[in-house]
Amino acid sequence: MSNRQEPAPSGFTRRSFLQGMGAGALAAGAGVLAPPVLNAANGAPQDAAKPALCGPDPVPVTLELNGKKVTLPLEPRVTLLDALRNHLDLTGAKKVCDRATCGACTVLMDGKAVYSCTVLAIEAQGRKIETVEGLAESNQGIATMQRCFVENDAQQCGFCTPGFVMACESFRRSHPKAARNEVLEGLGGNLCRCGTYHGVTQAVLDAIRGGK
Amino acid sequence: MELAWPDPKDTTVLGKRILRLDGPDKTTGRAKYTYDTNRPRMLWAKYATCPHGHARVKSVDVDAAQKMAGVVAIEVLAPAGSDLNVAFSEVAIVAAESEEVAREAVRRIQVEYEVLPHNVVDDDPQLAGASAKPGKANVTGDPDAAFKEAAAVSETEVGCSIITHCCMESHGSAVEVAADGKSLTAWCSTQAISGKNGRFANEAEIGDASNAVAICQHMGGGFGSKFDIDAWGAWAAKLSARTKRPVKVMLERDMEIALAGSRPSAFARMRVGCKEDGTVTAWESEAWGSGGNGGGLGVNQLPYVFGNVPNKRTRTTPITTNTGEQRAWRAPSHPQMALLTMAAMSDCAAELGMDELDFFKKNLGYTQRAKVYEEELNLAADLIDWKKKWVPRGDQADVVRHGLGLSIHTWGGGGHDSNVQCTIHPDGAVEIACGTQDLGVGTRTALAIVAAETLGLPLEKIKVSIGDSRLPPSGGSGGSTTIGGISSASRDACVQAANALFEKVAPELGGDPKKLVAKGGKVYAADNEAKAIPWDVACRSVGAQPLVTNGKTQRSLMQQGVGGAQAAEVEVDVETGIVRVLKLVAVQDCGRIIDLLTAESQVRGALIMGVCSALYEERIMDPVTGTLLNPDMEFYKLAGIADVGELVVKMMETPEHLGRGVVGLGEPPVISPMAAISNAVANAIGARVARCPMTPDRVLAAVGKKKGA
């Protein structure tokens, strides 16, 4: 229902955004090392089948994102968080500390919570990546954990919430019978400023029981 | 229908526990914040900042950055000769095709500085030297005589560090000036969206407010720090106008913590004298602290709450420091004054050998609302099991010691000027529009609740629009004034709408519009419910055009002034100095409650923020460079989920409290936690920890002092 509240900004699509980024966005010159010289002790020189150096210019990166494969050109330095937010317009994961501390950027990789701010997108290839949007989409618009957050008023400003939801979801999957103290112990990687921990704790306990 | 709030006994949604409407958007990631703005061809802008607490710019060389592929615009903000008084001051701003390029370009800007002397000492007026400006002593009664006659005199030294707002969504804006340069749209993370369009229009020089729209659908925390568009909002506008492209400027975390607002520190040496029965007769305080570069301190009303102590001498010494300026931080000055006052009162109780609860109650006559505090202190004491658990200071010998502590507080609240438009469509649809913003407190939901209650409709029927400068203007969200403003204006608009509708349908329902009620999705005469018309049918009578009413803030639906009492239970490991909060109790009145659920959530959140400032968070300045050493979330520490203990919230819902009208809740509950926790720690270890946050080093120092005493 609250979707209706958005005043309509001008039409924005993922495609137009990617076009907007354009090649100019992604090409920038930087010092590059000479090709690797193998030390004699290591034997034969590197052959073509060996993993090649790539970058610093954009390279095609394929992410398995919310069950779908998506390929986009990215510099190796682009983090998973920035790839999601700035290149794919998946802005659920938030940028807050941007230094692997606060948890607002949490997404799942192969079902486990990670700080996407310190994972390179190029390193996330071949891993199953699940975002807060994907969690909702694969559960008819809202997953049990997300519904339990709503029902326990576990969000205020809501900026830490998507990361917290994903950390909680990962916890729930690996701790299907967790008690309160385990919940508190198992969510040490997320911070909230408004103070929603009480609701978050209860949301996880409810979700473990399958909902309220 | 009368304007007055309906009787609490008769409400369907008003004052009940109602889930916030935007919960699903927030938990699924659909909610779009300013930081989430992505526009075609958008540029990212990042700042180059000063690493010194005080310096003069000698030169700025942007050549290397300018030559980088992807860099679109660079502006030097502090040219040679500029004096910068705070570390992280803006030196230049770079707009680039990507966030990565913008950051790297900033790195390549070369700045030479002449380093100037700085002061970052805020906790010692003598060390601060000329930066400390002692105020004049204020004397009431005869404190010297009162101290002489006192049965007990306590001495207290306590204080708290500068903390910051540390909003999860950093400050910033995204601005898109149209290709023809004649209009703009701005997305701004702000506590006051109404009127921001004009500010952006002015900065972009694209004409006037009528050419601009400002939007803030969701915002990731403000706490008093996000009223203005700020220099960074202005630069988003200027750079967008200059480049004819959308530009997003969001502060990096380090700038956010260093520059985007802080709460002043406050320290004091205090003496309190009392009679044998615990009645305080004398107060003396010497307070100091810093509000940063702009100075200011604000703790000049001591003792707090117990203001009417007859004999007092107070003095405050503000210290100017080369640190980021203060901004309103939830209940400005009150948490600090509560800490100083409640600690001194608690120490006096201990000095006298009296139970802190009894001592506080004994002195409620010095407050503005003795009866409310008495009621709330008793409830808080019950909820924390005070009578059973409290033991006098110094009676424990274990390594891990338990303690209880109390604090009371006050705040004004009331309501700001707000306008709400109610539209009833001929098909029964209802829209509520208000140019307010939801900081995460449930403003959107509160508007819907008032409308649903007034029009007798389910919440789902109400469509609420907020967060847009095109909507009817509403005040900034500060000082706990939003709920009063928006709820009373919403009530006004909806009562007008209901009455207008009643006029139209009265002929079908007995003829007297004054007898009509809207309830349960129906409209009917109060004395003839059998002949009710469903809402949608009733609305057909409005005619071809929708019925529109405009409501304004109604003083008769609001009041000012609340109390509040809190109790804390802690355990302290006296070998490691680690304090753990076991339980916090908040008993809070706020007049008429609109949404009990979000009210309770806001109080719990305030308790958690209090734990942060009591135990963990502080800005740590570098004496060497004058910069901020912890502009991150690793050493600028917030409490985690396992650090906050059990949180018990009791909202006052007696007819007397609910009957007062709406007062506001943002500030009051955040005032007392630090004081109550400080008192609980003192109770546990038998000594006052001299400074919040009560980190292990400070706790061990207090334990050691006591041992040495």
Add this chain to the structure above:
Amino acid sequence: MNRFEFARPSSVADAVALLSEKHDETSVLAGGTDLLSLMKDFVVEPKRLVSLMAIGELRQLETKGDGLAIGATTTLDELLAAGTANGYSAKWPAVWQAAAGIRSPQLRTMGTVAGELLQRPRCWYFRRGHGLLADRDGESMAVKGDNRYHAILGNAGPAKFVHASSLAPALIACGATAEVAGPKGKRSVAVKELFRIPKAGERETTLAANEVVMSVTLPKPTPKSATYEVRPRQGLDWPLVTASVALELDGKTIKSATIVLGHVAPIPWVCDDAAKLLVGKTLDEKLAHAVGAAAVAGATPLSKNAYKVELAQVAVRRALAAATAT
């Protein structure tokens, strides 16, 4: 972050070949949580990153007789899970307790064992770009500045930071060795020897820039071991000090002992003199106090960190109590 080349080799030899002899010209990427944070702040600006995460042989736990070899890129999460599943956490409690002290699930998912050992210091002067030694006009900024989290031991030289690893003290206490691969082949080195107190121009590790830790081996079960952390917050937070102890007992008599403090010195701090006090004795409160005091006997706290001297003693006492508890 600066721009860089990226490689994801599938063998250690390839990885080594891709690395420069110069520190920071290239960097090894494992979990990335520390390296990428450093790069975002431009504290390091490598021109090439070499990911170890595709090298299967580095990511396994393997029993070796009584001992256990832990692959370098085993994640902390995998380490903890294996500890529970295979009983390792009972054989080497000190190590698993140290790993469990890293309280962020997200860091455990990405963070690796070798990455934890080789993470750079958290010293805020280093992190703000003043260099590892934060030297300014021949003086340490940490000495004149805010040193509440800095070293109380081993700080006579220019290095005042504390080593950031919590695993290293535990591994050292349990006698672990590291297998290292470099351009000249493989070598084995005591974990303790991976670290040094740097002087000007040096790193805090003895590893060459083009050497890669392949695995860490715990030689034999050390069930009477424990790690105690003094960590202010329950969730993710840096310990103020840690103590890891490993004992060999004959009945209640201590036959041998190792005590290693973490977060107190530029290296994991091995307290041989304090450990010697335990040999041939039975632990009691008086002895624990004496050992704790001996562990910090040479402490030279800076202006704001004397409290850590007290905390280190508490940590030693509590770790000893935990190690001897049945």
